Amino acid sequence: MNSEFLAGLNPAQREAVTTPHSALVLAGAGSGKTRVLTTRIAWLIREGLASPAGILGVTFTNKAAREMQTRLTAMLPVNPKQMWIGTFHGLANRLLRLHHRDVGLPATFQILDSQDQLAAIKRLLKTLQLSDETYPPRQVMSFINGSKEKGLRADRFAPADHFEVKLTEIWREYDRQCRREGVVDFAELLLASYELLSGNTALRQHYQSRFRHILVDEFQDTNRLQYAWLKCFAGDDNTVFAVGDDDQSIYAFRGAEVGNMRDFLSDYAAGEPIRLEQNYRSTSRILAAANAVIANNRGRLGKTLWTDAGEGEQIRVYRGWSDGEEAEFIAEEARALKREGVSLADVAVLYRSNAQSRALEHALFQAGLSYRVYGGLRFFERQEIKHALAYLRLLANPADDNALLRIINLPARGIGARTVDGIQMAARDSGDSLWQAACQVGGRAAASVGRFVLLIEELRTAADTLGFAELVSHVIDASGLTAMYQADKDGSERLENLSELVNAAVSFVPDDPAQAMVEFLAHASLESGDHEAAAGEEAITLMTVHAAKGLEFDSVFLTGLEEGLFPHEQSFADPDGLEEERRLLYVAITRARRRLTLSYAQTRMLHGQTRYPLPSRFLDELPPELLHPINIEPVVRKPVETAAPWAPTGRKTRTPVRTAAPEWVGGFRVGQTVTHPKFGLGVITDAEAGGGESRVEVNFQDAGRKWLDLRYAKLSAV
Numbered sequence: 001m002n003s004e005f006l007a008g009l010n011p012a013q014r015e016a017v018t019t020p021h022s023a024l025v026l027a028g029a030g031s032g033k034t035r036v037l038t039t040r041i042a043w044l045i046r047e048g049l050a051s052p053a054g055i056l057g058v059t060f061t062n063k064a065a066r067e068m069q070t071r072l073t074a075m076l077p078v079n080p081k082q083m084w085i086g087t088f089h090g091l092a093n094r095l096l097r098l099h100h101r102d103v104g105l106p107a108t109f110q111i112l113d114s115q116d117q118l119a120a121i122k123r124l125l126k127t128l129q130l131s132d133e134t135y136p137p138r139q140v141m142s143f144i145n146g147s148k149e150k151g152l153r154a155d156r157f158a159p160a161d162h163f164e165v166k167l168t169e170i171w172r173e174y175d176r177q178c179r180r181e182g183v184v185d186f187a188e189l190l191l192a193s194y195e196l197l198s199g200n201t202a203l204r205q206h207y208q209s210r211f212r213h214i215l216v217d218e219f220q221d222t223n224r225l226q227y228a229w230l231k232c233f234a235g236d237d238n239t240v241f242a243v244g245d246d247d248q249s250i251y252a253f254r255g256a257e258v259g260n261m262r263d264f265l266s267d268y269a270a271g272e273p274i275r276l277e278q279n280y281r282s283t284s285r286i287l288a289a290a291n292a293v294i295a296n297n298r299g300r301l302g303k304t305l306w307t308d309a310g311e312g313e314q315i316r317v318y319r320g321w322s323d324g325e326e327a328e329f330i331a332e333e334a335r336a337l338k339r340e341g342v343s344l345a346d347v348a349v350l351y352r353s354n355a356q357s358r359a360l361e362h363a364l365f366q367a368g369l370s371y372r373v374y375g376g377l378r379f380f381e382r383q384e385i386k387h388a389l390a391y392l393r394l395l396a397n398p399a400d401d402n403a404l405l406r407i408i409n410l411p412a413r414g415i416g417a418r419t420v421d422g423i424q425m426a427a428r429d430s431g432d433s434l435w436q437a438a439c440q441v442g443g444r445a446a447a448s449v450g451r452f453v454l455l456i457e458e459l460r461t462a463a464d465t466l467g468f469a470e471l472v473s474h475v476i477d478a479s480g481l482t483a484m485y486q487a488d489k490d491g492s493e494r495l496e497n498l499s500e501l502v503n504a505a506v507s508f509v510p511d512d513p514a515q516a517m518v519e520f521l522a523h524a525s526l527e528s529g530d531h532e533a534a535a536g537e538e539a540i541t542l543m544t545v546h547a548a549k550g551l552e553f554d555s556v557f558l559t560g561l562e563e564g565l566f567p568h569e570q571s572f573a574d575p576d577g578l579e580e581e582r583r584l585l586y587v588a589i590t591r592a593r594r595r596l597t598l599s600y601a602q603t604r605m606l607h608g609q610t611r612y613p614l615p616s617r618f619l620d621e622l623p624p625e626l627l628h629p630i631n632i633e634p635v636v637r638k639p640v641e642t643a644a645p646w647a648p649t650g651r652k653t654r655t656p657v658r659t660a661a662p663e664w665v666g667g668f669r670v671g672q673t674v675t676h677p678k679f680g681l682g683v684i685t686d687a688e689a690g691g692g693e694s695r696v697e698v699n700f701q702d703a704g705r706k707w708l709d710l711r712y713a714k715l716s717a718v
């Protein structure tokens with residue numbers, strides 16, 4: 001039992017690593033849950049209690065899976081491919097590849113990412129001659145996915161009303177279309193592999209005796225289907241080891257259920273959860289801030305978290321006049337850190353919404369700092385990459401109608417929309433794939449379509465002789481994509497990305513070289529946006545708080561702490577929504593090891609609109625003694641007689657003091673927070689002065705935007 005892996009762990013961690021039973025580790029951020037899980041795998045193998053092939057490990061992102069594999073190969077002489085470590089989707093894909101026949105899929109089935117899925121739904125609505133105003137494609141998509149994530153099938157679904165009857169019909173047709181084309185969406189990956197196992201006792205027993213040890217990280221974010229999926233692997237003799245933190249559950253909007261934790265304890269007779277209470281990540285000030293925020297949530301399972309890392313620096317709070325100024329401040333700070341010798345790889349800038357990254361990217365670019373945006377437009381989602389992949393997909397699977405539609409006239413080769421419609425109609429009538437229909441086109445379009453068919457056939461021949469990476473390169477050139485982007489004066493970045501795609505193909509190591517293309521295409525659909533094109537270079541990490549889960553950085557800038565943004569406006573109406581936002585904030589704060597900077601702006605451009613947000617209510621939930629306002633004069637707190645109606649109970653008021661005033665009108669200026677006896681609290685968004693008249697426009701928290709004449713309006717500054 002005295003493995004070297006146990007040295008350096010605290011007693012609770014050691015217990016978790018070595019427990020012979022199924023167990024749930026319930027512990028706060030940075031307490032070593034992921035470390036314990038990884039160490040447990042290494043320990044089980046080293047002690048001879050498990051073989052690498054007997055491990056099933058579920059992580060939340062592909063990046064986390066890769067990190068875990070890298071760590072394990074450093075600890076043990078194992079081939080990481082032997083262990084099944086991956087995301088739910090990645091593992092489901094692996095299962096379906098092995099058993100595609102049992103679920104009626106072709107060996108080369110393709111995975112639709114959400115963009116592809118949306119395109120497939122739009123195409124279907126057109127075929128069914130349904131209006132996408134009556135049936136908005138996104139709504140159809142979330143109906144289908146949401147239902148599948150509950151383990152449902154169109155045949156067993158009980159529609160609640162006429163609209164759902166119609167949606168269910170579309171769903172049934174959509175599934176038929178996917179089958180015909182040999183494609184599978186994300187929700188289907190999980191559901192089909194779940195049905196495969198739950199419906200086949202022999203197969204289930206096979207996997208149960210293979211994977212003696214099942215380990216799950218970030219367990220709080222599993223949904224019902226994922227829970228049921230895991231259960232298929234867990235027979236009487238398997239141990240299931242799950243680690244999680246109810247305070248970090250941030251995917252309720254996608255059906256994640258903290259209730260799974262309670263079920264886990266009873267389903268696996270796991271006894272009491274194992275608690276880890278020491279945080280090894282953050283300074284005590286950072287931890288105190290996180291603890292203070294999350295204490296405002298109800299119904300928590302309850303945990304203790306402490307650190308002996310020392311107080312550390314205060315948490316800095318910066319207020320920018322605009323989002324641009326906020327971004328410049330961060331760029332300036334990052335530059336200063338770099339001058340001090342801090343590696344940019346230790347710096348992260350986090351935000352609530354992807355749309356915020358633009359201003360930040362701009363400022364970092366201007367400052368000449370390298371950065372990497374995660375989870376924005378993923379590498380494999382870029383249009384030029386999708387075009388190239390569509391050629392490969394059509395080579396791998398001629399029935400892939402999505403792929404054919406994308407490239408039949410791209411680059412333009414004189415095949416008009418009417419010809420494409422004709423092909424679609426012919427395919428519908430004969431039940432053929434679009435490819436088969438295209439091969440039979442006659443008449444005026446025969447020449448142009450014929451050229452396309454010849455091209456694909458030529459590429460297919462090339463696929464038989466070329467290595468995979470050579471094939472990718474050949475496809476990009478022979479298809480005309482290279483020439484198309486060369487002719488485009490803004491095409492140079494796209495050309496770079498295309499050659500990066502060739503690089504990705506060169507460095508891709510398939511499990512089965514004969515299947516390199518199919519495996520690569522699956523990888524491209526599942527990859528969660530952490531393609532490290534400029535790997536090796538030290539760069540600042542830009543990501544959403546959701547994407548930052550499980551990660552840690554020495555310095556964290558958390559931006560956009562504004563009402564409407566964080567907490568997000570969609571959460572206002574619903575106390576559960578607000579609690580989820582608070583958990584998100586808890587996740588964000590606990591990413592920081594040593595230095596945390598919070599920032600907000602008084603004006604922000606979002607989705608093409610200028611907003612004048614109030615500072616986030618969450619700022620009020622942080623104990624003031626932990627904070628160091630950088631450019632805000634001391635906050636004067638005074639009691640209010642009546643709290644603003646939208647304010648949560650217990651909200652303290654604060655007197656924001658503004659930076660240099662751009663424009664004063666009758667004692668007020670744009671950006672200022674004011675109150676009105678009838679309309680309540682608001683922010684001045686515009687002002688006009690002329691003659692004896694001065695007017696201001698105020699955006700009231702409750703009453704919306706109003707122009708007020710300053711001669712009559714009883715406005716007062718807050």
Ligand SMILES: Nc1ncnc2c1ncn2[C@@H]1O[C@H](COP(=O)(O)OP(=O)(O)OP(=O)(O)O)[C@@H](O)[C@H]1O
Pocket residue numbers: 008009010013027028029030031032033034035036245248279280281549550551552590
């Ligand atoms: N016993 C220990 N001694 C020293 N460092 C430790 C110990 N346990 C964990 N750590 C370190 O603490 C940090 C946080 O660990 P880890 O990421 O495993 O926490 P976690 O509980 O998974 O956090 P999160 O909830 O954010 O996912 C890591 O840098 C890890 O290496």
Ligand SMILES: [Mg+2]
Pocket residue numbers: 033034035217550
């Ligand atoms: Mg973790």
